[in-house]
Amino acid sequence: MKTIIISAYNTFISRNLFNTDVLKILKKEEGLNIVIFCPPDKVNFFQQFYGGPRVAFEGLDMDQFIRRPWNKKLYRLSFLLENSQYIKDQRLERYENNKNIAGYLNYKWVGLVSYVLSSILIFHPIYRVFDLFFSERRALKPYFDKFNPDFVFAADSFGEIDIWFMKEARSRKTPLITMVRSWDNTTTKGILRLMPDKIIVNSPTVKNELIEIHDYQADDIFVAGLPQFDVWLSGPTETREHFFARIGADPSKKLILFAPAGAVLSNTDWQLCQILKEALENGSLPENVQFLVRNHPQHPADLSKFAGDPSFIIDNPGHMTKAGDRKNIEFRPQDSEHLRNSIYYSDIVMYVATSLGLDSSVFNKPQIMVSFDGFEKKPYIRSVKRYNREDCLYNLVRCGGTKVVKSKEEWIMAINAYLKNPTLDQSGRDEIVKQHLYKIDGKAGERIANILLSFVKQF
Structure with a gap:
């Protein structure tokens, strides 16, 4: 044994x-x-x-x-040996939060050290030996x-x-x-x-x-x-009628899934929902659509103002293993099935900063990445724009299967285009599967x- x-x-x-x-x-x-x-x-x-x-x-x-302090230092040291766009943006954000001469000098110094340590490969094994033995x-x-x-x-x-x-x-x-x-x-x-x-x-x-x-x-x-996508090959786990009834959606309308950034990454998620609401009210979007808003599992945005609006179903996914503590979220089999059905029955999948683009590619769903801050104009490091420059999302966008929208006008235009012709950007979605999902078998x-x-x- x-x-x-x-x-x-x-x-x-x-x-x-x-x-x-x-x-x-x-x-x-x-x-x-x-x-x-x-x-x-x-x-x-x-x-x-x-x-x-x-x-x-x-x-x-x-x-x-x-x-323990020493262990934290060893952990943080590992970030000096990687100089990805994400890590560069993290350093820039820390400087923006401490914007003075000392903060600027530290930002420049750490950036230089990181560039050297990440570029000269001999430092990598030296760090690993140091980390292991100390x-x-x-x-x-x-x-x-x-x-x-x-x-x-x-x-x-x-x-x-x-x-x-x-x-x-x-x-x-x-x-x-x-x-x-x-x-x-x-x-x-x-x-x-x-x-x-x-x-x-x-x-x-x-x-x-x-x-x-x-x-x-x-x-x-x-x-x-x-492996989480293996069972998705068989399609949904419930009928459209049952799914719509369970979430409280109107079966006569199209369903658009939207995943906002979450409270940690953005404070304008509610503004994005408001833009969608206004587009429905002024006729920019067809009246036969509704939105399933899938909140961040651990850091949900406050979307209480849309509670009770028949065009918005607010979804807070996952199971709290501690009552009232969304940081302790786990995904039970039924939670995985809920995501699966949510994507399958959606006509379009939209998101700000998430891996949902991978999930939606399994079912070949048109996808839109939202890259603006609602009604506000924010500097790069405070904006959700920075997220589509992060290495993983940047590589996803390069495949050509995701529309990146940078204004409410572009967003509404993209939604209408995909509603009219879901096959747009098909070859790009095929490339996403090839590069980021390997095999869906x-x-x-x-x-x-x-x-x-x-x-x-x-x-």
């Missing part, structure tokens, strides 16, 4: 792994014990939805480790001693928590495989702090970024696709599980 430890501290791990064939296939392996480390307050939730024979959930509060490597030793794993799977290669599991595995010479959790992680989370034995990624784009930015060997990268979860099982059997 062999034992695998899996780290599951990010909200989206349940969506990416546990609601897919990955965990189902691993659970069927008779000679495998699965130990899943997670936040203590999520143990009961995970046990309820994902428990089974030979599956144990170990609650461990990792805040006690990651909040961190608290053995903090998880008692927990690993308890389960004595044969293999460790860190489900978030760039996670601030997962690095602790990776370091303990490396200290014990335990085989280690990791997964890049999201399409933006390679350009937003700093340099990869520890080189695992193998890495699983969801697309060729992420693979290329691992090679070019993080110095990882191509032969040790497995491109698997996105229903077998991504199976590929990931088989990679893990083959790796286990090697040792």
